[in-house]
Amino acid sequence: MGLKGKKVLIADDEPDILEIIQYNLEREGYETSTAKDGDEALAKAKSEKPDLIILDIMMPKKNGIEVCQILRSQPAFKDVLIIFLTALSDETSHIKGLETGADDYVSKPISPKVLLSRVSALFRRANKGPGDRVIQLETLTIDPDRYEVLANTNNVTLAKKEFELLYLLASKPGRVFLRNEILNQVWGNDVIVGGRTIDVHIRKLRQKLGMDCITTIKGVGYKFDL
Amino acid sequence: MGLKGKKVLIADDEPDILEIIQYNLEREGYETSTAKDGDEALAKAKSEKPDLIILDIMMPKKNGIEVCQILRSQPAFKDVLIIFLTALSDETSHIKGLETGADDYVSKPISPKVLLSRVSALFRRANKGPGDRVIQLETLTIDPDRYEVLANTNNVTLAKKEFELLYLLASKPGRVFLRNEILNQVWGNDVIVGGRTIDVHIRKLRQKLGMDCITTIKGVGYKFDL
DNA sequence: TTTCATTTTACGGGTTTTTTAAGGCTATTT
DNA sequence: AAATAGCCTTAAAAAACCCGTAAAATGAAA
Numbered sequence: 001m002g003l004k005g006k007k008v009l010i011a012d013d014e015p016d017i018l019e020i021i022q023y024n025l026e027r028e029g030y031e032t033s034t035a036k037d038g039d040e041a042l043a044k045a046k047s048e049k050p051d052l053i054i055l056d057i058m059m060p061k062k063n064g065i066e067v068c069q070i071l072r073s074q075p076a077f078k079d080v081l082i083i084f085l086t087a088l089s090d091e092t093s094h095i096k097g098l099e100t101g102a103d104d105y106v107s108k109p110i111s112p113k114v115l116l117s118r119v120s121a122l123f124r125r126a127n128k129g130p131g132d133r134v135i136q137l138e139t140l141t142i143d144p145d146r147y148e149v150l151a152n153t154n155n156v157t158l159a160k161k162e163f164e165l166l167y168l169l170a171s172k173p174g175r176v177f178l179r180n181e182i183l184n185q186v187w188g189n190d191v192i193v194g195g196r197t198i199d200v201h202i203r204k205l206r207q208k209l210g211m212d213c214i215t216t217i218k219g220v221g222y223k224f225d226l
Numbered sequence: 227m228g229l230k231g232k233k234v235l236i237a238d239d240e241p242d243i244l245e246i247i248q249y250n251l252e253r254e255g256y257e258t259s260t261a262k263d264g265d266e267a268l269a270k271a272k273s274e275k276p277d278l279i280i281l282d283i284m285m286p287k288k289n290g291i292e293v294c295q296i297l298r299s300q301p302a303f304k305d306v307l308i309i310f311l312t313a314l315s316d317e318t319s320h321i322k323g324l325e326t327g328a329d330d331y332v333s334k335p336i337s338p339k340v341l342l343s344r345v346s347a348l349f350r351r352a353n354k355g356p357g358d359r360v361i362q363l364e365t366l367t368i369d370p371d372r373y374e375v376l377a378n379t380n381n382v383t384l385a386k387k388e389f390e391l392l393y394l395l396a397s398k399p400g401r402v403f404l405r406n407e408i409l410n411q412v413w414g415n416d417v418i419v420g421g422r423t424i425d426v427h428i429r430k431l432r433q434k435l436g437m438d439c440i441t442t443i444k445g446v447g448y449k450f451d452l
Numbered sequence: 453t454t455t456c457a458t459t460t461t462a463c464g465g466g467t468t469t470t471t472t473a474a475g476g477c478t479a480t481t482t
Numbered sequence: 483a484a485a486t487a488g489c490c491t492t493a494a495a496a497a498a499c500c501c502g503t504a505a506a507a508t509g510a511a512a
Contacts (some may be wrong), residue, residue, distance in 0.1 A: 027410045147402045147443050159469055160445040168367075197471060197490065218488060219477080385458055423460055425500060444468065444499060 006123060007031045007048060011041035012056035012085065017182060021054060024112040038062025045071060045140045052081040052119065060133060081122050135170050138226050142170055158208060165201050169214065169224035178221040232349060233257045233274060237267035238282035238311065247280065250338040253428065265290025271297060278345065283312040294328060307348050361396050364452050368396055377435045384434060387412065391427050395450035404447040
């Protein structure tokens, strides 16, 4: 599960639109998937757990507003980012949309540049990158764009999983991450790995970082603290 | 030389339109040249290196979209500003146009005011004069206008893909490019090439440049660093 | 068409990363 | 004190990934 690979689900009934958006998002390094109606959107939202859902308002089966309402009513999707697409003149939808809990709103016809900037603005606001994703904590700097870690003025080279693990923990200093949470975030929901895998990675991190910043909470999980 | 000193190439098969646009742009201080079909547009783009190209979609020889695609496929024109002109109702073209990599889109009948504001907005956004495309990093110079690379005082000749790959990486030194990003940017996301293709090009680059400036990050991608 | 350069594929080999496994340690409970 | 649970440590197996080379395919020029 990559760092940049924010997953975006795009739902629209017009294949052309779908394609343009997908093309442009993938160019920027996002992972994408698509749905062509409301029901499919709901299903894929559940199965793929995207970070952002771009919803056309006018769709067969269920329209975007309905989809949004259903999602928002479930705790698991309370924080998913949602952008509505809609016809220019459709002012009412705009209002309804934001009322329903959308995070932003882009009107058709779509300009890819506009959409992209909204998307990245949204991620930035939600503190999920790309862009301002550097974590800086006292003597430790973690830069996922450069894939570099600076600990006490010396550059530390981390392998992929190590890096992602550190990034996760450091993203919310002081907060405890359950083992399960870590597995889901770093390894992905569907990947099954043995129970000791996390330990080993934690150990390597502590070793490589050379500073005591990861605390074990027995029977619960780990937390990052400086 | 006008106060703005920006060169604009206008391509349209209707002399009237050509004249109106040219007149208005020159009033604002732009240098202009014109073409009346796709082939002429391509030729003049190459010979005159304009900063902005205004392309009518419907043209003899080659239509605007074709011209745009051809230009965009060449590194030298990857960043030229392009505005499409088209008939109002032509929604499909709009989509196709932006997909093809146009920067903006103005529909006929043209209002000079609208066009001028779009043009200046575009330049404001782009905010870069000619010559800005050269990348200069310590002992390495990459010039996409001349298609040349200077590494440690010796001229290195790169093939097209090699050059584009290097240019991409060097455009953001230190930043990691995922394999997917590289594929999308250099190859285009509709082209399907095997996974090892990037490796080979990276290898050739390292070989030809004779300097150790490309770093592999296993499982993630590559980055350029000096 | 032929020729030549570029681009892509194929694949063995080697390296790094990731995972598993097993024994040891420590704190907590009985 | 013994038993237990949970994590640490280490080592080694397994998997993933990339390099280098060479050959095949593609495309451009003569």
